[in-house]
Amino acid sequence: MSTVSSHTRSVIIIGSGPAGLTAALYASRANLKPLLIEGIEAGGQLMLTTLVENYPGFSAGVMGPDLMAQMRAQAEHFGAEILQGDVSAVQLSKRPFTVHVDQSVYTAEALIIATGASAKWLDLGVDKKLSGRGVSTCATCDGFFFKGLPVAVVGGGDTAMEEAIYLSKLATSVTVIHRRDTLRASKVMQDKAMSTPNISFMWNTEVVDIKDLDQGKVTSLVLRDTRTGEKSELAVDGVFIGIGHTPNTALFKGQLAMHDNGYLRTHDGSRTSVPGVFAAGDVQDHIYRQAVTAAGSGCMAAIDAERFLSGTLHESTHETVEARL
Amino acid sequence: MASENVKTFTDANFGEEVKNGVVLVDFWATWCAPCRRIAPIVDQLAEEYNGKLTVAKVDIDENPMTPSKFMVRGIPTLLLFKNGDLKETIVGLETKDRLAQMIDKHL
Numbered sequence: 001m002s003t004v005s006s007h008t009r010s011v012i013i014i015g016s017g018p019a020g021l022t023a024a025l026y027a028s029r030a031n032l033k034p035l036l037i038e039g040i041e042a043g044g045q046l047m048l049t050t051l052v053e054n055y056p057g058f059s060a061g062v063m064g065p066d067l068m069a070q071m072r073a074q075a076e077h078f079g080a081e082i083l084q085g086d087v088s089a090v091q092l093s094k095r096p097f098t099v100h101v102d103q104s105v106y107t108a109e110a111l112i113i114a115t116g117a118s119a120k121w122l123d124l125g126v127d128k129k130l131s132g133r134g135v136s137t138c139a140t141c142d143g144f145f146f147k148g149l150p151v152a153v154v155g156g157g158d159t160a161m162e163e164a165i166y167l168s169k170l171a172t173s174v175t176v177i178h179r180r181d182t183l184r185a186s187k188v189m190q191d192k193a194m195s196t197p198n199i200s201f202m203w204n205t206e207v208v209d210i211k212d213l214d215q216g217k218v219t220s221l222v223l224r225d226t227r228t229g230e231k232s233e234l235a236v237d238g239v240f241i242g243i244g245h246t247p248n249t250a251l252f253k254g255q256l257a258m259h260d261n262g263y264l265r266t267h268d269g270s271r272t273s274v275p276g277v278f279a280a281g282d283v284q285d286h287i288y289r290q291a292v293t294a295a296g297s298g299c300m301a302a303i304d305a306e307r308f309l310s311g312t313l314h315e316s317t318h319e320t321v322e323a324r325l
Numbered sequence: 326m327a328s329e330n331v332k333t334f335t336d337a338n339f340g341e342e343v344k345n346g347v348v349l350v351d352f353w354a355t356w357c358a359p360c361r362r363i364a365p366i367v368d369q370l371a372e373e374y375n376g377k378l379t380v381a382k383v384d385i386d387e388n389p390m391t392p393s394k395f396m397v398r399g400i401p402t403l404l405l406f407k408n409g410d411l412k413e414t415i416v417g418l419e420t421k422d423r424l425a426q427m428i429d430k431h432l
Contacts, residue, residue, distance in 0.1 A: 040362075040418045047358045065358050084365065086420045102422045132399035132416025141357055142399040144385070145392075217396055238398065 008107050009035045011305050012099050014087050015114035015248075017044025018291045019281025021071040022298030023112045023305075024080035030306045033079060035108070037101055040086045043068040044116050045245075045282075046291055048138050050166075055291050067291070087115075092255045092274050110276045110305040113252070113264065114298060117245035117282040117289070122154065126210045127241065134218025134238045135210060139163035142238070143170045149237040152177055152221055154207055160242030161189035164199050167240065174199045175234060179206050179226055202234075210239060247283050261286060270301035278304050330371035332381040336390040339383070343406040347431050348379040352402045354386050359418055360401045366421045367403075370428065377432055407431050 013023050016038035027034035046052065049064035058067075076082060085101040096107040119137035121127050127135045136142040139153075143166055151171040153164045156178035164174045176193070181203045183190050193199050202223070208231070209222035220235045247263045249256075257265040257273035263286045270278040280301035281294035307313035334342050334350060342348065351367045353360035371380035385392045385400060395404060395411065405413035405428065412431055415424070 040420055041359075042362050043358075047362070065361075102420065132402050132414070133396060134398050136399050138359070138399075141359055144354065144356075145398040217398065 007105065008096070009033065010108065010309055011035070011110045011112065011302075012037065012097075012106055012108035013112040013114060014090075014099070015039055015044070015116055015281065015283070016042050016072070016082065017046065017068070017114060017116045017281055017294060018071060019116070019283075019294040019298035019301070020044075020112070020114035021068070021075050022295040023114060023280055023302040024075035024082070024298075025071070025078060026299050026302030027112075027305065028075060028078035028080040030302065032302075032306060032309070034081070034112075034302075035106065036075070036080055036082045037085055037087055037099065037106075038082055039115065041116070041118065042084070043072070045118075048140060049162075050140060052291060071295075087251060090251055090255070092252070092277055095276055097277065110308055111278070112270075112298075112301045112305055113256075113272070113277065113279045113283055114281045114294075114301070115248040115251070115283045116294075117247045119159075119241065120244050120246045122207060122210075122241055122243070124207070124210065126213055127239075129213060130210055130216075130218055133216055134236075135241065136238065137241050139166045139240050142240075143167050146171045146238040148172055150175070150235065151238040151240065152234060152236045153240045153242055154178075155242035155244070156180060156182070157184040157242065157244060158186055158189050159244070160240075161185040161193045163240045163242045164193050165189075165196060168196045168198050171238070172198065175236070176201045177205050177207060177221070177223065177234075178203055180204065207239070245282065245289070247286070249283060259286070270297060270304045276305075276308055278308075328368040328371045328380075330375050330380060331368060332379065334381045334383050334388075334391070336388040339388070339391045340409075342379075342381065344409045346379055346408065347377070347428070348381065348406045349428065350404045350406070351380070351382045352385055352392055352397050352400050352404070353382055354384060354400060357400050363401045363403075363418055366419075366424065369421060370424060373425075374428065374432075378428060405431060 011032045011034040013036040024036045046064035051061045053061040089100040091098040097111050099106045150173045152175045154177045167174045204226045208224045212219045223232050264279045264284040266284045278301040280297040403415040
């Protein structure tokens with residue numbers, strides 16, 4: 001763990017996924033001596049992935065955790081300071097902004113928010129209560145416990161397909177439960193999942209309950225046909241939820257402008273509704289949500305923060321950003 | 326690197342080891358990425374509570390019986406025992422402060 005010498009910084013970055021670490025890389029190379037607060041899910045969503053095949057520069061792919069370790073080392077190499085801790089509150093109404101981390105308070109003239117997004121739960125209540133008891137949002141973490149057992153995956157996007165394919169190698173059967181009759185997942189992932197013999201699909205179906213709270217473990221799912229309303233039960237030992245992500249913006253409620261879905265609003269690059277506060281990565285992007293777009297926007301936020309601090313951030317951004325080598 | 330204050334429990338000695346005092350057990354595996362995030366926090370807790378709290382790890386690949394007995398079906402999971410009784414279960418990631426608050430309740 002790094003020691004923090006000073007509690008006042010020109011730039012604080014919150015979050016340690018590709019956006020936060022790229023912002024830290026650029027800010028440290030601009031001599032801003034950034035402090036990055038990594039958060040409870042250090043390294044971000046890529047820490048839970050296996051082979052990443054679409055990050056440019058790695059023709060054979062790169063393991064998600066290895067990529068994050070490299071980004072972290074690169075930022076630290078140029079002097080970024082990384083603090084282990086989770087931000088509990090921020091105050092953005094006046095500068096310097098204050099950031100509370102556990103018992104300590106840090107202040108900064110500019111803030112880069114890269115808190116990302118976390119896996120969404122079903123909103124049944126029972127799913128969180130049975131978390132670690134058969135309900136999971138991470139197949140690569142928890143799939144191990146379901147060797148030779150039947151499981152279900154909820155969702156129809158790439159995350160759900162990736163989980164189903166991973167689990168098909170461990171579980172006896174994987175039932176994909178999806179609310180619609182078509183998948184949102186990319187063609188490559190769909191084809192992979194559909195050609196796996198022990199993956200089956202239940203279309204137009206939603207989960208209305210998970211049993212059995214009394215036994216403290218998952219024994220079955222109560223399902224409902226979205227067209228007929230008919231209920232059924234599916235016996236499984238595990239259920240993996242892959243229904244998307246929710247932005248980590250609770251800290252900023254009432255302080256920064258957000259879209260209806262909770263994602264931060266940005267304009268003219270990475271600017272939020274408060275001058276001096278910039279946002280990058282999934283916390284402000286519900287459309288692309290890629291490691292490379294997150295990294296790109298982290299770079300933008302660092303350049304915007306640097307210009308803000310030097311008083312050269314203009315209202316319009318029609319000027320050309322010179323190459324930084 | 327794991328702190329020297331962190332013990333390693335196995336299926337063979339688990340019941341005996343949690344019998345006395347307050348014991349925090351971290352269930353983990355080499356392939357579990359989130360486990361690597363909580364490991365340094367567990368190490369720090371072992372340092373800070375040295376003498377008051379026993380801190381141990383169980384590798385679930387090598388010791389399948391114990392996680393199964395306590396219905397651990399996701400890792401990282403932390404279990405807190407007091408004189409052999411299971412008092413707290415923490416699934417997934419948690420901050421050091423919140424873990425410390427939870428431990429303090431049982432000391």
